Amino acid sequence: MTAQTPARPRKKKSRRGKFLIITVIVLGVLLVAADFALAAAGEYQIAQRMREKLQLNEDPSVRINGFPFTVQALRGDYRHVEIRAYGVPIRNEQQGVDLRDLDVEADLLHTRVELADLLAGNVSKATIDTVKGSVRIKAMDLNRLANQVTPFDKLSIEPDNRVATQTPADPLVPKTTAAVKLSGQTNVAGKVITLTAYGQIALVSGAIQINIDDIVLDDASLKQIIPQLRQALAIKIDPGTLPFGATPTAVEVESGSFKLSGEVADVPLVQR
Structure with missing residues (x-):
């Protein structure tokens, strides 16, 4: 009879394989953590500069999109930076601008700055x-502006879904008008009246102009006040310049707000 040679133990190889896998996982986690930490440092520096540029009371929210951040940093080209600030007051007595609850957004496409300069806060060449x-x-500012002419309360902003959204011949052409529905209350001779107004907003000289076509009251016997209400709601809202001096080119009605947007090319990250 021929004796069979016993199989060699594989424990050492198995342990080495597990060790290598664990090592690779740990290194991967450390690299990802380092990448996020580096991105956070860059976001902090941009937030500081944007607070000054946009004249905010506190740092805006800044997010550098794209992973890994390190690759973008080595190239000095950050593909998409999001900047968001909420509840921003805008006051300019000379221009008659007095808004207290704006949401300001800016999407920066291809911000170009060396990593060392970014981390040092030196973005003068960016x-x-x-x-x-x-x-x-938002509706709060609309309500306050409308109250300067006629007492309104609980004004809300919604798109007018009765009007079918028209698709422009060229989808790249910005929309300069949008259908709107305003709802709220007013006081007539001590009586609270609920109203619903339908019309449009239009982009006029960089501002939003509200034009009301029809008003429905919960008390039809008071229809004689409709022309007065229509005139009171014909408000022009000028928020001043958009972030980075972008030229307003489009308007939109959202649930709870009017949106004014535009874009600008080849601009410095901060004023030189």
Whole structure:
């Protein structure tokens, strides 16, 4: 009889394989953590500069999109930086601008700055290929502006869904008008009246102009006040310049707000 040779133990190889896998996982986690930490440092520096540039009371929210951040940093080209600030007051007595609750947004496409300069907060040479900026004007500001003419309360902003959204011949052409539905209350001779107004907003000289076509009251016997209400709601809202001086080119009605947006190309990250 021939004796069989016993199989060699594989424990050492198995342990080495597990060790290598664990090592690779740990290194991967450390690299990802380092990448996120580096991105956070860059976001902090941009937030500091944007607070000064946009004249905010506190740092805006900044997010550098794209992973890994390190690759973008080595190239000095950050593909998409999001900047968001909420509840921003805008006051300019000379221009008659007094808004207290704006949402300001800017999308920076291809921000170009060396990593060392970014981390040092030295962004005087940084440039942006394209900035898409927008502001949202909310119902609180609309209500306050309308109250300067006629007492309104609980005004709300909604798209007018009765009107079918028309698709422009060229989808790249910005929309300069949008259908709107305003709802709220007013006081007539001590009586609270609920109203619903339908019309349009239009982009006029960089501002939003409200034009009301029809008003429905819960008390039809008071229809004689409709022309007065229509005139009171014909408000022009000018938020001033968009982020980075972008030219307003489009308006939109959202649930709870009017949105004014535009874009600008080849601009510095901060004023030189």
